Amino acid sequence: MSIDPARMAPMPVHRDTDDPLWRKLWSAYEPVITALRRIPLVTNVETSGGMFGITTELTDGSYLWISSVEELPIDPSEAKGFHVKRVHDDTPTIDEIVYDSTLDGEQSEHGNNVVPLVQAIVAFVTERHLALRLTAExxxxxxxxxxxxxxxxxxxxxxxxxxxxxxxxxxxxxxxxxxxxxxxxxxxxxxxxxxx
Missing domain, CATH: 1.10.287 (Helix Hairpins)
Known part of the structure; x- marks a missing residue:
């Protein structure tokens, strides 16, 4: 069973893609990143300011910031759940929790399970029309x-x-x-x- 790679969002293009830490995080969180790129959402690993997180660009200029309790650990098995927040750098009123499976989060029963995380993101971007959509043709x-x-x-x-x-x-x-x-x-x- 194959999935058409042409339907994936493109890889990010910036100077950090050659950085060993960036590559290590990209590889460690590949199941999440690949699923998001197939929605298709342009997805990246942010390593700025000592904070590690996954970002996905949305069609309205906002983005999702995916972290754990504070930031994503280098080893995904050390994550204490996932925390997904929609933010917009130019519009501070866009600041909402999309999914939270950390200890005190609404979806805490899912912990580090990637499937409900991706399902929640798919439902969110679909409901709000924030991802690219392909026509039936x-x-x-x-x-x-x-x-x-x-x-x-x-x-x-x-x-x-x-x-x-x-x-x-x-x-x-x-x-x-x-x-x-x-x-x-x-x-x-x-x-x-x-x-x-």
């Missing part, structure tokens, strides 16, 4: 244009479930993640596109 005849395309019929659903079973049996964490993202909602195809 651009995505072929599929109704779903999600990061991890949802099955459109029983045969596709059976193939994804078989892939999930195989991934669980072989301990392939990335394949488990992909299959879960395909099988779980939300799916933007369920929402009407509102012309603005």
């Amino acid at each position: 651009e995505t072929g005849k599929r109704r779903c244009a999600c990061v991890m395309a949802h099955p459109q019929d029983d045969d596709e659903r059976a193939r994804v479930r078989a892939a999930l079973d195989n991934a669980l049996a072989t301990g392939d964490a990335h394949a488990v993640f992909v299959a879960c993202m395909q099988l779980l909602p939300p799916c933007p195809a369920r929402y009407e596109v509102v012309a603005r």
Whole structure:
């Protein structure tokens, strides 16, 4: 099962992409970054001022800042959940919590689980039309244009479930993640596109 890499948001272009620390963080948080780039959201790792976080650009000029309790640790297993905040550098009134699975957060039961984190971000950007959207013509005849395309019929659903079973049996964490993202909602195809 392949996912079209052409649908991914581009890699960031700046001088930090050659920095060993930036590369280490990019690699460590690759499952989150790749899922966000497939929404498609332009995603970056911020290492400025000693603070580490993941940022995603939104279509209105704001961005999501993804951290943990304070900042993201270099080792994702040391994170104490995820904290996602929408901010805008030029508009201080845009300052809202999108997702919080840290100890005292509303979604604390999810902790470091990446699947509910990405699902919450997909739902947020879909509801507010803050991510790029492809038309049905651009995505072929599929109704779903999600990061991890949802099955459109029983045969596709059976193939994804078989892939999930195989991934669980072989301990392939990335394949488990992909299959879960395909099988779980939300799916933007369920929402009407509102012309603005």
